[in-house]
Every structure is written in structure tokens, then in C-alpha cells.
Amino acid sequence: MxxxxxxxxxxxxxxxxxxxxxxxxxxxxxxxxxxxxLTAVVTVADDGGSSGRLREEFGVLPPGDLRQALAALCGDDEWGRTWAEVLQHRFDGKGPLSGHAVGNLLIVALWERLGQHVDGLDWVARLLGARGRVLPMCAVPLQIQAEVIGLDPADPAAVSIVRGQAEVAITTGEVLNVALVPxxxxxxxxxxxxxxxxxxxxxxxxxxxxxxxxxxxxxxxxxxxxxxxxxxxxxxxxxxxxxxxxxxxxxxxxxxxxxxxxxxxxxxxxxxxxxxxxxxxxxxxxxxxxxxxxxxxxxxxxxxxxxxxxxxxxxxxxxxxx
CATH class of the missing domain: 3.40.50.10680 (CofD-like domains)
Known part of the structure; x- marks a missing residue:
């Protein structure tokens, strides 16, 4: 197809x-x-990896999930495939750029330049020739907070609070529910x-x-x-x-x-x-x-x-x- x-x-x-x-x-x-x-509405709670580092350093929305959505909307022609690969490329090495995705840096740069999340994402989409629009779910970065059971070996029925998307995603307990902060x-x-x-x-x-x-x-x-x-x-x-x-x-x-x-x-x-x-x-x-x-x-x-x-x-x- x-x-x-x-x-x-x-x-x-x-x-x-x-x-x-x-x-x-x-x-x-x-x-x-x-x-x-087509419009993608993307959650903005990631606090791990490159997104977490940029979020902490610059106080911006975590760009990683937004980047992945933009890459998914790239066309299947040479232009689209090339830009999707560039957007997803991560730097190697042991320096300050290590682990950062090119697309994350590009998105944050446009946010700093334009001062608007939506405008920045629209500019990236235009550059990529993306077939659709990508929007953040919220105007502020969020934290996921979960109630989890089974984390305490001494009391398997005890309910613990796990904070942060990265931690909730890998918890060894059973997630009972989640909430947003704020x-x-x-x-x-x-x-x-x-x-x-x-x-x-x-x-x-x-x-x-x-x-x-x-x-x-x-x-x-x-x-x-x-x-x-x-x-x-x-x-x-x-x-x-x-x-x-x-x-x-x-x-x-x-x-x-x-x-x-x-x-x-x-x-x-x-x-x-x-x-x-x-x-x-x-x-x-x-x-x-x-x-x-x-x-x-x-x-x-x-x-x-x-x-x-x-x-x-x-x-x-x-x-x-x-």
C-alpha cells in the first residue's frame, strides 16, 4: 500500500x-x-533520557515523544526518510551531547527562538514535510504519579507511591492507578x-x-x-x-x-x-x-x-x- x-x-x-x-x-x-x-496530541510527562535532561536544564516540555510523532509523519520518499532518520539520530560518545537525539535539540532550539511550543512544532513539521500536525497535550511539563502495590517484600499488600514516567514504566509492582502533577x-x-x-x-x-x-x-x-x-x-x-x-x-x-x-x-x-x-x-x-x-x-x-x-x-x- x-x-x-x-x-x-x-x-x-x-x-x-x-x-x-x-x-x-x-x-x-x-x-x-x-x-x-491528521493531528497528533502527545503526552508531555517524559522525564528520562535526553528528554528528561533537556526538561530539567531548560524547563521546557519533554520533546522526545513529540519528536517520535513528527518522525512517524514523515513521507516515504527520500526527503521524508532522510529527515526521519536525522530526527531520530542520537549522538554517541561521552561528552555533553551523548544520548541526545538531533530532533530533541532541534525542537528545543525552535522553542527558544520562537517562544511558542505550537509554533516551534509547526516549523519542524514544515521542514520535514510531515503529513499532519503534532501538538502537545498540555502547555506545561507533567509528572506521572502512580500508586503501586507489591514493592515491599516485607509487606506485599502495602501501597507505594512511584513518581516519574521513567520510574512508573519500569516498576516491578502492580500499578493500581495514576495521577498527574499538577x-x-x-x-x-x-x-x-x-x-x-x-x-x-x-x-x-x-x-x-x-x-x-x-x-x-x-x-x-x-x-x-x-x-x-x-x-x-x-x-x-x-x-x-x-x-x-x-x-x-x-x-x-x-x-x-x-x-x-x-x-x-x-x-x-x-x-x-x-x-x-x-x-x-x-x-x-x-x-x-x-x-x-x-x-x-x-x-x-x-x-x-x-x-x-x-x-x-x-x-x-x-x-x-x-
Whole structure:
């Protein structure tokens, strides 16, 4: 399949994809084959690696997940492939640049030059020829805070507080719930408007507690997700994630989402057929969210827990056009 839309001509929908990291990149790689009117809304809670260092030093939003979303929207021509590789390139060595991604530095440089997060990201997108727009979820950097059980060997039932996205992602305990600090952060106004005016919303796949659920806890963004007339699609992961969702069934993912956003209605839940052990149970869990369950082969053929862009695009095209 080429990058051309799989919709019929003239029916390009406005689609907003929410998430972060590799999960959001997977949905964007598929959705760019479905529509030219694509907006990514990206979580801004990363505090590890290059993003964490830049966040601490300059007080900026962590740029890493924003960078990955921009790279995923690059075209498949020589220009797009080259810029995607440059954006993702990390410096080696032992000096101060070691570990930094080129794209992170470029984004922060434009933020310093222009003084506006959205303007800076739009300039990067123009440079790359990105097929869509990338926006931050919030106007301020966030911290993830989780209640985790099972970290104390002497008291396995004790609940501990784990702070920071990087720490929550690798916790050896069971995450019970997550919250944002601050708990009422200002949403990015352009992101809220994109959600309200969308024809389709795609949430997930991705790190459930640190990339997917945070969008539902930003008051203005959550209100827009509740009130939008867009078709809301939830894409499940292909496997539990070591740390955050170890041993989670697909149904458990939906239960956790419902616990964090009990009033949110979902129209469609997409799951890979190889990950669904009990389809009736998953269908019942989806129904509690108001959703239809769509089970399809959306994984790559290499055995890895990664979505295949072309297969996922076909499913998105169908469910968003219904």
C-alpha cells in the first residue's frame, strides 16, 4: 500500500490521534495512509533520557515523544526518510551531547527562538514535510504519579507511591492507578480545538498508564473527548507491557481505562486476534464502554508485538468511515 488515502476521494476525515512514544508512532504510521487531515496530541510527562535532561536544564516540555510523532509523519520518499532518520539520530560518545537525539535539540532550539511550543512544532513539521500536525497535550511539563502495590517484600499488600514516567514504566509492582502533577494542568488550546472539531479520535496503542491514560486526566482535554461528536476508537496493545501492565489481559486494559475515565464513551475497540484469548469476555468489557469490538490481524508478521501499518490502516479506514 502506498501513502495514498484508503478512503474514497473527497472523504478525508479529520482524525486526532492521542498517545505518546512508540505506540502513538504506530497509530500515526497507519493513519497517515487513511487521511491527510491528521493531528497528533502527545503526552508531555517524559522525564528520562535526553528528554528528561533537556526538561530539567531548560524547563521546557519533554520533546522526545513529540519528536517520535513528527518522525512517524514523515513521507516515504527520500526527503521524508532522510529527515526521519536525522530526527531520530542520537549522538554517541561521552561528552555533553551523548544520548541526545538531533530532533530533541532541534525542537528545543525552535522553542527558544520562537517562544511558542505550537509554533516551534509547526516549523519542524514544515521542514520535514510531515503529513499532519503534532501538538502537545498540555502547555506545561507533567509528572506521572502512580500508586503501586507489591514493592515491599516485607509487606506485599502495602501501597507505594512511584513518581516519574521513567520510574512508573519500569516498576516491578502492580500499578493500581495514576495521577498527574499538577492535577489540573492547562491543556494546549489547539489540541482541545482539534478534538472538538474531529471526525475521528484514536486513543492508543501505547504505554497504558503513562502514554494513554494521561490524556483522560487533563480537565479541558477530557471535557473535549466527552463532548466531541467524533467517532472514538480505542486501539489495544498487542501484548502486556513489562512493568506497567505485566500480566494484564485485554479486558483488564479496558477496566483500568473505565476506572480512570468512568464517563467516557468509546465507539470501537480494536484488538489483534492473536492477543484475544476470550473474545466474548473482551466484547463484554468493550460493551461497558459503549463500544463495538473489532478483532482483526493487525500485527506484523515478524512475531514482534508491533502493529503493521498497512493492516492497521485498513481497519482504521473501515471503523472511522462507518
Amino acid at each position: 502506498s501513502d495514498a488515502s484508503v478512503f474514497v476521494a473527497g472523504s478525508d476525515p479529520k482524525v486526532v490521534a492521542l498517545g505518546g512514544g512508540h505506540g502513538l508512532a504506530a497509530s500515526l504510521s497507519a493513519l497517515r495512509k487513511v487521511t491527510e487531515q 492535577n489540573d494542568p492547562p491543556a494546549c488550546a489547539e489540541a482541545v480545538e482539534a478534538v472538538r472539531s474531529a471526525d475521528g479520535i484514536v486513543l492508543g496503542p501505547g504505554s497504558w498508564f503513562t502514554s494513554v491514560l494521561p490524556h483522560l486526566m487533563v480537565p479541558e482535554l477530557a471535557a473535549a473527548l466527552h463532548e466531541t461528536e467524533a467517532r472514538r476508537v480505542l486501539t489495544l496493545n498487542l501484548a502486556p507491557q513489562v512493568g506497567e501492565t505485566r500480566d494484564f489481559s485485554p479486558e483488564k486494559h479496558l477496566e483500568v481505562l473505565a476506572a480512570h475515565a468512568p464517563d467516557l464513551r468509546i465507539d470501537v475497540v480494536i484488538a489483534d486476534d492473536a492477543f484475544v484469548a476470550d473474545q466474548p469476555a473482551l466484547a463484554a468489557a468493550a460493551a461497558t464502554l459503549g463500544a463495538e469490538l473489532v478483532v482483526a490481524d493487525v500485527a506484523r508478521n515478524d512475531g514482534s508485538p508491533r502493529h503493521d501499518p498497512e493492516r492497521l490502516a485498513q481497519v482504521y479506514a473501515k471503523v472511522l468511515d462507518d
